[in-house]
Every structure is written in C-alpha cells, then in structure tokens.
Amino acid sequence: MGFPLLSPSYCCGSQPSPPIFHGLLRFKPVTSLRKPSSQKRQLCQSGRASKILAYYGLTTPPYELDALEPYMSQRTLELHWGKHHRDYVDSLNKQLAKNPLYGHTMEELIKVTYNNGNPLPEFNNAAQVWNHDFFWESMQPGGGKLPQGGLLQQIEKDFDSFSNFRDKFVESAMTLFGSGWVWLVLRTEEKRLSVVRTSNAMCPLIWGDIPIIGLDMWEHAYYLDYKEENVRAIC
Amino acid sequence: MHGVSLPFSFACGVRSSSIRASPRSFLWPTPNERRKVRCALITAQFELKRPPYPLDSLEPHMSRKTVEHHWGRHHRSHVDGLNAQIAGTQLEEMELEDVVIASYNKGSPLPPFVHAAQVWNHDFFWQSMKPGGGGKPSGKLMELIERDFGSFERMLKEFREAASAQFGSGWAWLAYKANRLDVGNAVNPCPSEKDNKLVIAKTPNAVNPLVWDYSPLLAIDVWEHAYYLDYENRRADYVSIFIEKLVSWDIVSSRLDIAMARAAERAREDERRRQEDDVEITNSEAVEMYVDSDNNSESE
Numbered sequence: 001m002g003f004p005l006l007s008p009s010y011c012c013g014s015q016p017s018p019p020i021f022h023g024l025l026r027f028k029p030v031t032s033l034r035k036p037s038s039q040k041r042q043l044c045q046s047g048r049a050s051k052i053l054a055y056y057g058l059t060t061p062p063y064e065l066d067a068l069e070p071y072m073s074q075r076t077l078e079l080h081w082g083k084h085h086r087d088y089v090d091s092l093n094k095q096l097a098k099n100p101l102y103g104h105t106m107e108e109l110i111k112v113t114y115n116n117g118n119p120l121p122e123f124n125n126a127a128q129v130w131n132h133d134f135f136w137e138s139m140q141p142g143g144g145k146l147p148q149g150g151l152l153q154q155i156e157k158d159f160d161s162f163s164n165f166r167d168k169f170v171e172s173a174m175t176l177f178g179s180g181w182v183w184l185v186l187r188t189e190e191k192r193l194s195v196v197r198t199s200n201a202m203c204p205l206i207w208g209d210i211p212i213i214g215l216d217m218w219e220h221a222y223y224l225d226y227k228e229e230n231v232r233a234i235c
Numbered sequence: 236m237h238g239v240s241l242p243f244s245f246a247c248g249v250r251s252s253s254i255r256a257s258p259r260s261f262l263w264p265t266p267n268e269r270r271k272v273r274c275a276l277i278t279a280q281f282e283l284k285r286p287p288y289p290l291d292s293l294e295p296h297m298s299r300k301t302v303e304h305h306w307g308r309h310h311r312s313h314v315d316g317l318n319a320q321i322a323g324t325q326l327e328e329m330e331l332e333d334v335v336i337a338s339y340n341k342g343s344p345l346p347p348f349v350h351a352a353q354v355w356n357h358d359f360f361w362q363s364m365k366p367g368g369g370g371k372p373s374g375k376l377m378e379l380i381e382r383d384f385g386s387f388e389r390m391l392k393e394f395r396e397a398a399s400a401q402f403g404s405g406w407a408w409l410a411y412k413a414n415r416l417d418v419g420n421a422v423n424p425c426p427s428e429k430d431n432k433l434v435i436a437k438t439p440n441a442v443n444p445l446v447w448d449y450s451p452l453l454a455i456d457v458w459e460h461a462y463y464l465d466y467e468n469r470r471a472d473y474v475s476i477f478i479e480k481l482v483s484w485d486i487v488s489s490r491l492d493i494a495m496a497r498a499a500e501r502a503r504e505d506e507r508r509r510q511e512d513d514v515e516i517t518n519s520e521a522v523e524m525y526v527d528s529d530n531n532s533e534s535e
Binding site for chain 1: 304460
C-alpha cells in the first residue's frame, strides 16, 4: 500500500490555521468538519526510513465568533477558541512530534493516551482538543429552547421532564469544584441518558459513554462574560 | 489573630482556643446528628479577613476589579460556605489550619475541606503580596534558597514552571519541608538541620502543603479567576509579574523563621520522647533480649 506523496501544505495539519481572527472570518458549515479525526502522513522524499507524523488541526466553530452574542461575547470566543483551544492543538502536535502515537482518530488517541487511568502526557491536550471541538458544536446562534423529536422523548423518559433535566444539569455545573466539564451523555450500558461531571480534561468517551452535550466549566469559558456568576452562564 | 470571632460568646462561656480538639481525632457527624445540632446557636465563626492593603493598591499588576471579585466574591463565598458547613460540628471549635488538616482526612476529604482549604489558601495568598513588592529576599531565606536550589533564579524558574504546569485549577507553593514522618516509631537517628529543605510544590484545586505537614512560605493562586480579567489566558505573564512586582519577601522570611522554629521544637520533642522511651525500657523488669543457648543444649 503506497502513501501518496503529499505536498508540504498538508504537513501542518488537516487545515491551515486561520490568520488572527476578527469578525470578518467566514466559516464553513459543520457538515464537512471532522477533520481533526483524520491524520495525514508524509513520506520522506529521500527514501530514508519513512518518518510517520500525525498532526491535528484546529477546527473552527460552525458559526462566526460574534454569533453567540450577547450570551457569549466575541472576545470570549476569540480567547477561548483562538488561544486556549489553539494552544491545546499546538501543544499536542509538539508532543506528538516527539512521541509519535500515529494511526489514531482523535477519539482513539484520547483512549490510548488515557492509558487505563495512568494518563500519558499527551492525554490532557488530546482530550481538551476533542472536548473543545465538541463544545463549539454543542452550541449554535439562536440556540437553547427545547429539543425535539427523539431527543426530547428520551429526556422525558430518563429525567421525567425537560425541566428536571435542566435543573439537574445546572446543579451539576454549579457544584463542580475546580475546572471541568458537564455533559449530557448516553450511557451505553444502561442505555439511558444521564448528566455527568468530569474534572479537568476528562471526557466520557473514556469509559465508553456517548456525549450528547458538553459544557465547558473551566473559568476561562465564562469569566470575562459572567465572572463568578456562573449560574447565569450555565442557564 | 486566627480570624475566629465569638459573636454569641454569652452562649458559650469558654474561648475557642481552650477547647482545642485534636485535628486528628474528631467525628464527622451523620446528617441526622447535624440536623439536630443545627438548632443550637452558632458560637464560633471564621471571618473574611481583609488583605493587608487597600484593594486598589496592587494596581497596575493586579487590578482593583480582580481583587474585588477575587476577595469580595470568591474568597467570601468560601468563608460563608465553611461557616455553614461546620456549624454544630467539632470543627467549629478548631483553628482554621486544624480544620484544613482534619477535613483533609488523610486523602479522603470531607465536605468542609474545600471551603476550609480555600479560605486558608486565600488568606495566605493576600498576605504573600504587598504593594511595591518583588525584589529579592535576604538573610536566612536567601541562604536556604541558594543552598537548596543553587541560586535564586533557579528557584524562581522552578516556581514558574510549577505554576504553569498546574493543569486546571490549583496553586503553586514555596514551602519548608521538615524531614519528618507522622508515624510514632519513625525516628531519625541523626537529625540535622540539613534534613529540612525548601521545596517548590504545585497542588490541584484546594489542596495545600499543610496536608503533607510542610510549612508553606509563599503561594500563588493559579485558578483562572485569579488572573483572567487582567491577563486573560497569559498565565505565564501573571506569574512573572507576581514574582517581580507583588511578592512580599519580608513575609516569606518571617514565615520561614516560624517554620524553622517549629521544626526545631518538634525535633526536640521527638528527641525527648525517644529518650523517655529508652529510659522506660531500661527501668522495666529485666527483659531477656537473648536466649542463653547453653541452657537449651543442656538436658535437665
């Protein structure tokens, strides 16, 4: 099986990093975006033993950086996505250059680097890249309101009502101490929806559950807009 | 000045410091017990201590807005939370440090730990800074820094690295570590001052080096709320400014003096206890340490 000889423009990840953002950037719709899950390979042209490198790219949120105003300011998005999320991607790529864990999708990489509870140094970065990708996709301009169809039915089945679920979700987020995430997950074994909390970079993929919604409760996600009044941010 | 006030002192005729429950032997009440006791008046409360300088005096390195939110909201909510949680329990009668250690519960923290530790940590943090801070330490502190890290710059480098590497929320510390085990029969046969070292540590969330029996000397809060308004994501810049412009080395030095005195006192106590044990053994009925093998080999 031969690998295509790729031009240098692919070496830097599945998509080139956008220039420093401002409100004028346009983003593609979500459909084509699972790019960080794939990796590109580069064969050394000189025919020496091939060096396989895996890089991950910074996905862009499927909306403009000011599209979530007034609930999440443009400045927050610029920092959160453009600095924090980008830092995780860059740091992960730097680590992978030294310790090539190649051949993985992002989800697989998280499980591999979690290393059954003894996480490798790459874990924090890998998990945070995935978590943030998921977070941006969990939101949309004009979002909120009620879910529809099968999701609403399942929520009503597993939480008795949507407002029960909402209360549980808010309470979970409010009582999280330190940095972490709150999730609505589908528990694969029990086959029901559940609200779970994780610390730091932990992600429910680790234990095989399927995340449906992710909320970043690290202070950087809400501090500029809400400071310590995180209940308003969550609602 | 331990920050405990007795607003309802008429209800409790004894000052809290005289009812010092041992930090290691207390009972965390069951929910039913707590409900019953909560009807009693609260007799001792922790106060929110003000930083020892006006809230705007750390400008431009730490803005007034940051200090107002950090001290006035975050720190205050921990004090209120702590008072609510320990009401009616034995912890109410303890000094704050003892509450921290007791509620840490040797690694299985009880509910009050988070608030107790964060109250202590934040008090410590505000006192670690002063307007016009920075510069270099001197005297014994500088001597130990150079002994244990090689140079002041090396120590700062380690401190910066610890502060940056703390993933998520937490704290970075310079601490004085006395080489002591909290186990009754562990005795250092040749104790010396050189066993006690300065160390850099980082801790997650609310944990602090008191729980490891270290003596903290300096702390920096690396929870994002401590720097986000002023430095956004640039934690490294915040840490640098903290070191260069805010640290009060005088306070750190005085903490070191207290820590060294405490370590020396405890070493003396250990030595005294060891000598008492030796005397006990000597004075007791003759204890046969060695079986006389000749007796065994003889018959009858």
